[in-house]
Amino acid sequence: MHSTKIPARKKLNLLRSLQGCWLLLLFALFIHEAGCGRTSQSTLQETLRHIVGTTEIPRFVLRGEAETAPWKQTQVFYRQRDFHPAWIRDHWLGGHTTHSQTGTLLKCLRDASQEGLDPSEYRADDLEQQIRRIQRLTTPNELAWLDARLTYSFFEFAAHLHRGRLNPKRISLNWQVASRKREFAPFLEEALAQMNVCGVLAKLPPALSQYVALRKALGVYHRIAEEGGWPVVPNIKTLKIGDTGNAVKLLRNSLEKQGDFASDGSDTSPLFDEHLAAAVRAFEARNGLPVD
Numbered sequence: 001m002h003s004t005k006i007p008a009r010k011k012l013n014l015l016r017s018l019q020g021c022w023l024l025l026l027f028a029l030f031i032h033e034a035g036c037g038r039t040s041q042s043t044l045q046e047t048l049r050h051i052v053g054t055t056e057i058p059r060f061v062l063r064g065e066a067e068t069a070p071w072k073q074t075q076v077f078y079r080q081r082d083f084h085p086a087w088i089r090d091h092w093l094g095g096h097t098t099h100s101q102t103g104t105l106l107k108c109l110r111d112a113s114q115e116g117l118d119p120s121e122y123r124a125d126d127l128e129q130q131i132r133r134i135q136r137l138t139t140p141n142e143l144a145w146l147d148a149r150l151t152y153s154f155f156e157f158a159a160h161l162h163r164g165r166l167n168p169k170r171i172s173l174n175w176q177v178a179s180r181k182r183e184f185a186p187f188l189e190e191a192l193a194q195m196n197v198c199g200v201l202a203k204l205p206p207a208l209s210q211y212v213a214l215r216k217a218l219g220v221y222h223r224i225a226e227e228g229g230w231p232v233v234p235n236i237k238t239l240k241i242g243d244t245g246n247a248v249k250l251l252r253n254s255l256e257k258q259g260d261f262a263s264d265g266s267d268t269s270p271l272f273d274e275h276l277a278a279a280v281r282a283f284e285a286r287n288g289l290p291v292d
Contacts, residue, residue: 047140049083070155
């Protein structure tokens with residue numbers, strides 16, 4: 001019998017072909033396994049249609065008029081996009097991930113104090129925990145509720161930026177503030193499309209010089225608080241030009257932090273001089289006190 005020898009090059013090509021087939025088979029099995037555990041976008045879409053289309057108000061929405069209005073906008077938003085998810089995305093390796101701007105939204109919510117709002121009201125930490133567990137959120141209901149809650153948080157924060165947190169009429173019937181209702185769905189669509197959630201939200205606060213000045217002043221007081229606050233000047237006697245001592249240094253430091261005393265930081269003199277007296281007069285005038 002004669003044996004047919006296969007050339008070395010043909011053997012190598014055959015081996016490579018077999019390796020390629022095995023790789024393709026393994027990849028197909030991987031895709032199959034990933035797909036079996038994945039909630040399809042169409043299923044997620046139908047789940048959103050069910051939970052957002054209902055008239056029931058979710059537990060995370062408070063029952064006041066100011067809080068239910070953003071939920072109503074959430075419902076309108078999903079109807080306009082045929083209930084397609086806004087934040088949940090399919091991950092190419094299987095499972096799900098969130099829109100790249102999700103973390104940016106959470107940062108905006110945590111920075112709410114810069115606008116005079118309470119960050120804890122927006123529950124950013126709770127949302128972040130859900131996002132971290134997204135690979136374990138296997139049911140369409142869990143994923144759909146996360147998508148809806150992120151959208152509601154955007155609309156809630158947007159409404160507070162635009163109109164304020166409180167209804168002025170609840171504070172005083174004589175306090176009439178003209179503020180027409182605004183639809184925020186276009187802002188969210190723009191924010192997601194342009195990858196600029198915080199930039200779009202920044203368009204919503206009042207464009208009033210008074211608001212800008214208040215926001216700037218609030219930033220000053222936040223900084224003072226972060227630095228431990230300003231020292232309390234002991235109420236031991238009335239200070240006047242020529243006095244010296246630790247109380248004068250505390251007064252100088254306090255007025256400097258509030259912006260009434262200009263210093264390069266090197267002026268630590270314990271002397272109550274004319275420069276410090278001028279700062280006291282500026283403080284008195286600015287706060288409506290007798291300038292004496």
